[in-house]
Amino acid sequence: MNSINYSVNDTASRREALNIEKNFVIQAPAGSGKTELLVQRVLKLLAYVGSPEDVLAVTFTRKAAAEMRSRIVDALYAGRSNTPPTEAHARLTWNLARHVLKRDSERSWGLLDNPSRLRIMTIDSLFSLVVGQMPFCTGFGVKPTVSEHPDRLYTEAIDETVSAVFEESHPLSVSVSVVLSHLDNNVPRLKDMLSSMLAKRDQWLRMLSGGGLDREFLDSCLDDIRLGIAEKIQSSLTGFVKTDFFEMLEFIKENLNNAGSSSQLVNVPDDKSFSGWSISDFSALSDLFFTSDGSFRKTLTKAQGFPAGTAFKGADAKAYAKSMKECGLAYIAVMKTHADIVALLSQAKSMPSDSYSDDQWVVLKCLFELLRQCEFNLQNVFSEKREVDFIEISARAGLALGSADSPTDLALSLDYDFQHILVDEFQDTSLSQFEFLEKMVHGWENGDGRTLTLVGDPMQSIYSFRNADVGLYLKAIQTGVGSLKLDFLQLSSNFRSAPKVVDWVNSVFSAVLPSQSDVSLGAVTYSRSNAAREDLAGSGAFMHPFLERDDAAEAQAVISIAKDALANSDNKSIAVLVRNRSHLESIVSTFKAEGIDYTAVEIESLGRRQIIVDLFSLTRALLDPSDNISWYSVFRSPWCGLTLEDLLVLKRRPKSRSLLLNTIKNKEVMANMSDDGKERLRKVVRIMCSSIQDRCRYGLRRWIESCWMSLGGSALLESQSDLEDVSRYFELLDKYDRGGNLAAMDEFTEKVTRLYAAPNSRSDGRLQLMTIHKAKGLEFDVVILPGLGRSARTPDQQLLLWDVKSNDYRNDSVVLAPVRKTGGDTDPIYQYISSIESKRTSYEDARLFYVAATRAKNALHLLGAISCDEKTDLVPKPSKGSMLSHIWDYVEDVFQSHFDKVGFVSSTSSASNHVSGRLIRIQSGWEMNSPAPAIDMKQSADTRFSRSFT
Numbered sequence: 001m002n003s004i005n006y007s008v009n010d011t012a013s014r015r016e017a018l019n020i021e022k023n024f025v026i027q028a029p030a031g032s033g034k035t036e037l038l039v040q041r042v043l044k045l046l047a048y049v050g051s052p053e054d055v056l057a058v059t060f061t062r063k064a065a066a067e068m069r070s071r072i073v074d075a076l077y078a079g080r081s082n083t084p085p086t087e088a089h090a091r092l093t094w095n096l097a098r099h100v101l102k103r104d105s106e107r108s109w110g111l112l113d114n115p116s117r118l119r120i121m122t123i124d125s126l127f128s129l130v131v132g133q134m135p136f137c138t139g140f141g142v143k144p145t146v147s148e149h150p151d152r153l154y155t156e157a158i159d160e161t162v163s164a165v166f167e168e169s170h171p172l173s174v175s176v177s178v179v180l181s182h183l184d185n186n187v188p189r190l191k192d193m194l195s196s197m198l199a200k201r202d203q204w205l206r207m208l209s210g211g212g213l214d215r216e217f218l219d220s221c222l223d224d225i226r227l228g229i230a231e232k233i234q235s236s237l238t239g240f241v242k243t244d245f246f247e248m249l250e251f252i253k254e255n256l257n258n259a260g261s262s263s264q265l266v267n268v269p270d271d272k273s274f275s276g277w278s279i280s281d282f283s284a285l286s287d288l289f290f291t292s293d294g295s296f297r298k299t300l301t302k303a304q305g306f307p308a309g310t311a312f313k314g315a316d317a318k319a320y321a322k323s324m325k326e327c328g329l330a331y332i333a334v335m336k337t338h339a340d341i342v343a344l345l346s347q348a349k350s351m352p353s354d355s356y357s358d359d360q361w362v363v364l365k366c367l368f369e370l371l372r373q374c375e376f377n378l379q380n381v382f383s384e385k386r387e388v389d390f391i392e393i394s395a396r397a398g399l400a401l402g403s404a405d406s407p408t409d410l411a412l413s414l415d416y417d418f419q420h421i422l423v424d425e426f427q428d429t430s431l432s433q434f435e436f437l438e439k440m441v442h443g444w445e446n447g448d449g450r451t452l453t454l455v456g457d458p459m460q461s462i463y464s465f466r467n468a469d470v471g472l473y474l475k476a477i478q479t480g481v482g483s484l485k486l487d488f489l490q491l492s493s494n495f496r497s498a499p500k501v502v503d504w505v506n507s508v509f510s511a512v513l514p515s516q517s518d519v520s521l522g523a524v525t526y527s528r529s530n531a532a533r534e535d536l537a538g539s540g541a542f543m544h545p546f547l548e549r550d551d552a553a554e555a556q557a558v559i560s561i562a563k564d565a566l567a568n569s570d571n572k573s574i575a576v577l578v579r580n581r582s583h584l585e586s587i588v589s590t591f592k593a594e595g596i597d598y599t600a601v602e603i604e605s606l607g608r609r610q611i612i613v614d615l616f617s618l619t620r621a622l623l624d625p626s627d628n629i630s631w632y633s634v635f636r637s638p639w640c641g642l643t644l645e646d647l648l649v650l651k652r653r654p655k656s657r658s659l660l661l662n663t664i665k666n667k668e669v670m671a672n673m674s675d676d677g678k679e680r681l682r683k684v685v686r687i688m689c690s691s692i693q694d695r696c697r698y699g700l701r702r703w704i705e706s707c708w709m710s711l712g713g714s715a716l717l718e719s720q721s722d723l724e725d726v727s728r729y730f731e732l733l734d735k736y737d738r739g740g741n742l743a744a745m746d747e748f749t750e751k752v753t754r755l756y757a758a759p760n761s762r763s764d765g766r767l768q769l770m771t772i773h774k775a776k777g778l779e780f781d782v783v784i785l786p787g788l789g790r791s792a793r794t795p796d797q798q799l800l801l802w803d804v805k806s807n808d809y810r811n812d813s814v815v816l817a818p819v820r821k822t823g824g825d826t827d828p829i830y831q832y833i834s835s836i837e838s839k840r841t842s843y844e845d846a847r848l849f850y851v852a853a854t855r856a857k858n859a860l861h862l863l864g865a866i867s868c869d870e871k872t873d874l875v876p877k878p879s880k881g882s883m884l885s886h887i888w889d890y891v892e893d894v895f896q897s898h899f900d901k902v903g904f905v906s907s908t909s910s911a912s913n914h915v916s917g918r919l920i921r922i923q924s925g926w927e928m929n930s931p932a933p934a935i936d937m938k939q940s941a942d943t944r945f946s947r948s949f950t
Contacts, residue, residue, distance in 0.1 A: 009530050013489045017453075018044050020420070023446060025477050025486045026455045029529050030854030031496030031779070036089060038424060038455055039071045043096035045420045045451075047103050052111060054419040057120045060428050064777070068424070069120045076101060076112055119418075123433055124390055127397035144382065149754060150389035152747050154198045157378035158191050161370065172373050175366035182363050184822035193799035193819070194374055200467060201375055202391045202432050204802065207814060213368055219355040221813040222829075225805060226279040226351055228813075233282050233344045234274040240334075240341060244327050246272050251324045252288070252305030259302065263287070282348040289332055294346060296336060300328045339515045350835040352828035360827070363818045367800060394432045401439040419450050426456035426476070430467040438482040445483065452484055458524040459513065462773060462848045464840065471519040478519070492530050496779050498539035498858050499531035505541075505853050512846050512886045520805050522840045524847065536570070539858045543891045545898045546865035547875070549789065551586035554863055558587050558786050559594055561861050562767055565782040575780040576769045577852050579883065581605075583787035584769055597763040601770035606755035611722060612729055614638065615713070616752065619704050619733065622691060623742055631660040639711035640684040641921025646677035661685060676924055687711055700737035701730050712922045724758035772852045783856035788864030791881040792845065801833040842881075849883045862891075868899060875899045 010032075017026055017037055028034035038057070045055045059065045078085075079097030104111050111117060121129070124146070132143050147153060164170040165177055183190050197204065207213075249268070256266045264284030269276035288304055291297055300306040306325045309318045335341060356364070382388045388396075402408035421440065423429070429437075437452075444450050454476055461470035480486050494502050506528050514523040544557055558576060565574045578584050581603050591598050606612050617633035624630070635642045635650070642650075650660065653669045663669050664685050670678055691707035698706070708714075717723050732755065736748045768780070802816035817830035853860055864884040866876055875895045878884035884891070 010490070010492045013491055016487075017041060017489055020044050020048060020451060021447070021449075023452045023480075023484050023486045024454065024489055025426070025473075026453065026489045026491065027457055027527060028455055028491045029457050029459060029494070029527055030851070031494040031529070032457075032491040033089070033493070033495050034424075034455060034457075034491070035068065035071060036093065037491070038068065038422060039075060040093055040096055041422065041453060042068075042072060043075060043093065043100050046111075047096065047099035049419060051107070052109055052117045053119055053417065055119060055422075056126075056418045056420070057118075057422045057424070058123050058126060059120070059424045060123055062122055064424060065120050065122050065125075069115060069118055072118060072120075073112070073115050076104075124393065127390075127393045127436070130397040130400050131393060133400070145387045146393055147387050147389055149750070150199075150387075151195060152744075152750065153381050153385065153387065153389065154195045154378065155191070157198065157374055157381045158194045160377045160380075161194070161374045162187065162191060164373075172369060175369040178363060178366040179370055182818065182821050186822070190799075193797075194370070196796070197371060197799055198374060198378060199389075199391075201371075201378075202395060202430075203467070204371065204800065205375065207802065207816070208368065208372060213365060215356060215361055218814065218816070221815055222352070222355055224813045225815060228805075229344060229347050229351060230277065230279050230282060233341070233348060234277065236338075236341045236344060237274055240338065241331075245331065248324050248327045248331075251321075252328075255302070255305040255307055259307075261303075261305075263305075265305065279348050279351050280353055282345060283351070283353075286345040286349040288328070289335055289345065290349070296332055300325055304328075343514075343518075346835075350832050352832050354828065356829070360818065360829070363821075364816070367818050371800075391432070394430075394436065398432060398436050398439065401436070403439075407439070407442060420453075421451070422453045422455065424455050426454040427458045427461040427470050427473045428456070428463050428466070428468040429472050431469055431472065432467075434469075434472045434481075441482050441484055443483075446485055452481060452486065454481070454486065459509075459526065459847055460776065460851050461522070461524065462776065462844055462851055464522070464844055470522045470524055474517055474519045474524070490527060492528065493532040494529040495532045496857055497529075497531065497854065498533065498535045500535055500540040501853075501856050501858070501860055502529055502531040504860070505529070505850070508887050508890050509846075509850050509853070511889065512849070514843065520803075521836065521843065523843050536858050538568070541853075541856075541860040541862065543894045544861060544863045545891070545895045546789070546863065547868040547895070547899055547902070549865040549867065552590070554786055554865065555586040555590040557863055558784055559590055559596065561782075561784055562596065565859070566766060571781040571858070572766065573780040574767045574782040574784070575775060575778075575855065576767075576784045576786065577772050577775050577855065578769075578785075578787055579772055579790075579792065579848065580787075581771060583790060587786065588769065591769075596767070597760055598767040598769055599759045599763045599765050600757070601759070601768060601774055602756040603769055603771075604757035605753060606725055606728065606757050607749075607753035609725060609757050611716070612725060612752065615704075615708065615726065615729055616749075618708060618711075619742070622688065622695070622704060622707060625659055625661055625692060628660050634688070635660075635681065635684065638716045638921045639708075639713060640680050642677050642680060643674065646673045646681075649673050649677075661689065679924060680921075684711060696740035698740070699734070700740055700742060701734040703740065704733060705730055715922055716920070719760070719762070721758045721760050728755060728758065772848055775855050776851055778855060779857055780855055781857050782859045782861070783852070784861045784863070785852050785883075786863040788862055788884040789866055789878050789882050791879040792841075795837075795841070801830055801837065803833050803836050845881070845883065846886050849886055862887075864891075866895060873900075 013026075014037060016022075017024060018041055020041070026034075026037070028037065042055060042057055046052055049055055057065075057068060059068060075093050075097040079094055079101050081094075084091050084094050100111070103109070109117065128143070128146070161172070162176060164172040165180060167173055180187065180190060183193075249265075250270075253266055253268070256263050264280055265288065268281045268284065271277065288300075289297060297304070302308065302311070306328060307321070309321055312318045312321050382392060400408060418440070421437075423437065441450075441452055444452070454473075456473060458470050458473045461468060461473070476486060477488050497505070506526075510526045510528065513526040515525060517523055517525050544561075546554055546557075562574055562576070565571045576584070576587060576598075584600075584603055588600065588604070607616075614633065614637040617630045617637065618639075620627050620630035621634050632647065632650070634640060636647060649669060649672045650663055653663055653666060664682060670681075673681070687710045688707060691703065691710070694703060694706075697703070713726070714723075717726065729752070732748070732751055733742070736743050736751075742748060797819050799819050800816060801819075802814065805813045805815075815829065815833060817827055817833055820827050820830055864878065864882070866878050866884070868875060875892065878888055
């Protein structure tokens with residue numbers, strides 16, 4: 001055991017955070033005891049306020065809200081004891097709780113009897129509360145249902161919009177035609193893109209708030225952005241370059257000019273202050289330092305203005321040319337340590353030099369007309385269905401509070417009701433949520449007795465797909481919220497992870513995360529942590545290198561690590577965390593093959609499980625006897641189990657478009673089938689025909705379930721989790737029952753795909769599999785991170801890209817561009833915005849890696865593969881966009897050492913799993929022992945039957 005005394009070194013910040021007269025932004029990195037601190041501040045506030053409703057604590061998930069409420073109530077119960085805890089932090093919570101209990105007694109609050117008086121809620125619940133109080137102002141009469149999956153609502157609005165193309169007299173017909181032509185008349189693609197746009201309409205609707213697009217304004221925005229970038233580069237380079245740089249530049253210009261080069265460097269101004277340089281000049285300068293893929297140049301050639309020495313005559317000329325080349329390489333080496341200049345030159349390189357073309361402008365105008373109509377139609381769908389999405393609730397809640405200049409009565413009422421507001425996980429705030437918060441604290445002033453506390457960790461901001469903007473966290477630190485200025489507090493103690501893990505995370509992520517914060521790009525610098533606990537045996541971070549992608553081998557390594565961890569009784573929790581669910585496919589298969597029980601948290605899609613696929617086919621076949629594809633699926637399913645040869649006989653039957661059900665009456669077809677196939681087919685057809693005759697006599701669930709049971713469905717269930725999955729399917733089926741028919745087949749299908757298989761009931765929960773996003777907020781003794789060498793999925797092209805920047809010339813500069821015309825040239829403006837999005841994504845991927853690494857308490861295992869080449873002795877860099885690429889500078893030696901030891905080994909395993917060709921089916925001749933109607937699924941759980949494999 002390490003004897004070092006790991007003390008809490010941020011005590012002053014923690015003490016200051018309990019000053020209830022101040023407003024704070026508190027950065028609480030992973031493992032810093034954030035929830036405990038939040039609970040303590042809430043308790044401190046409750047001991048002074050007039051009523052518990054004066055304090056509002058806002059979280060982003062129901063789970064987090066429930067945990068905070070539970071922690072506060074537990075603290076109050078613990079405070080009833082006269083014996084204080086021994087730990088300092090627990091003793092502080094105990095003391096604060098006793099003060100609250102005293103206040104509770106004086107004011108007759110009855111918090112322990114009525115914990116619902118604690119105003120702890122999610123941000124969405126707060127929006128719903130506000131909307132419910134102002135139904136007229138928000139435009140809602142009866143409070144609508146909020147859909148968590150509103151895609152079908154979007155689809156209905158989009159279908160109504162796109163249908164205008166078929167009506168020449170429709171005012172939107174031309175716009176739809178123009179946009180469709182831009183996409184090569186690919187209607188499904190247009191609809192998918194429009195759906196994606198509606199899911200983030202709160203962002204682009206702002207650009208239409210002034211009435212429409214202004215070409216002159218957008219062109220001027222491009223000019224402002226170019227000028228802003230150029231000025232930043234000028235300022236940065238002035239202190240970076242020396243006199244020899246301009247001497248080298250003259251050398252380059254002369255050589256390029258003599259070679260007849262078209263490089264822009266030939267024409268850059270002779271201005272040693274760079275004040276006369278344009279964005280194009282700086283773009284040309286970036287070519288001197290970087291290759292086309294953005295990497296630093298390893299050498300300089302005549303293409304950059306450095307001819308070989310043989311091109312010069314005389315020893316002096318050769319020596320001078322050599323010194324100039326050395327000068328250039330020296331600047332490249334030094335620039336590697338100036339990430340700010342690198343980023344600026346990269347922006348200059350990607351910045352388009354031209355304004356909007358006429359063709360672009362026509363498409364943009366038509367596109368916005370289309371989007372505006374989609375949004376209008378969506379409002380109609382909301383009204384008709386009395387169902388909305390979270391974006392709409394957020395927008396209507398903001399509307400209910402009015403504006404800063406003209407607050408509504410409700411805004412004034414909330415201003416009176418809430419005296420203290422705390423927001424947890426503030427790094428996950430979206431712009432609309434931030435603006436709502438600004439309205440809530442409008443009129444608040446520092447020192448007026450009301451306080452705002454924002455708690456979070458920008459290094460853990462990983463929800464941009466939910467419109468979270470980590471730049472808002474940085475903005476709150478820099479300029480506050482509304483008129484409130486917030487004091488910044490930084491926590492640094494890590495109570496979770498072992499010192500060896502903390503040290504590894506500090507050394508790696510201090511370089512992985514950007515060196516400078518940037519509000520517009522969502523760049524967040526690293527904040528170091530200090531271990532506040534001791535090491536245990538086996539603690540640390542361990543890299544397991546693979547020299548070729550081999551999913552099977554990597555899965556076996558995961559199994560080995562997991563087995564070792566499970567063998568140690570001190571490890572109460574082991575987690576396998578991945579970026580994408582698909583990265584677990586080989587691992588899950590291997591776990592099952594090894595007989596290792598695990599708990600998969602929302603990993604296996606219910607709609608992809610074979611028992612559910614078969615049930616879905618059965619449902620469709622019974623509902624539509626003409627659906628031959630579903631009937632083929634039923635005949636192949638384990639309940640029937642026809643071989644491929646017998647299925648081929650059915651496919652080749654005369655009048656192949658006739659109902660498959662009638663095939664059994666065709667003696668010629670039946671004669672060509674195997675004897676076993678005939679028996680199986682007759683039995684299944686008999687049962688299903690009987691069920692079809694019973695249609696609408698029972699409810700949909702009872703009808704389908706009865707047929708499934710008669711076919712032997714329960715005979716093929718292998719575990720309690722299988723039973724739970726089937727039960728979930730039938731429960732969902734019951735919800736869509738409309739008089740014995742299935743309402744909204746497409747919607748039902750979508751719901752099935754969104755359900756996840758039940759966790760393994762045999763698992764004790766020690767070993768868990770989940771995505772990194774799902775693991776956020778959790779901790780595990782051992783964390784295993786496989787698949788680090790895999791690249792992230794390439795994002796789909798968006799119908800419209802935009803970027804908003806604040807600068808010195810106007811409040812906001814907006815740049816936007818439509819997707820590239822199908823088959824057309826690359827749009828430089830679209831590419832520029834796309835490069836910005838790629839940078840933001842890269843920053844968030846690094847933060848996602850940080851979240852994964854900081855889940856580990858004692859041991860962190862990292863597994864990743866590269867693609868080695870037998871023709872070289874050096875290991876190549878990992879795939880761009882992989883998590884491994886972020887930490888390559890720190891693990892390259894591990895891979896190189898492994899390569900030097902084992903050499904090149906070609907993978908003998910396929911990247912994908914081998915799917916067994918065995919046909920699993922019920923034993924021929926099996927019959928149910930008793931009638932099936934209305935059978936209780938739970939009662940049939942223990943029923944087991946034999947299976948045959950062919």
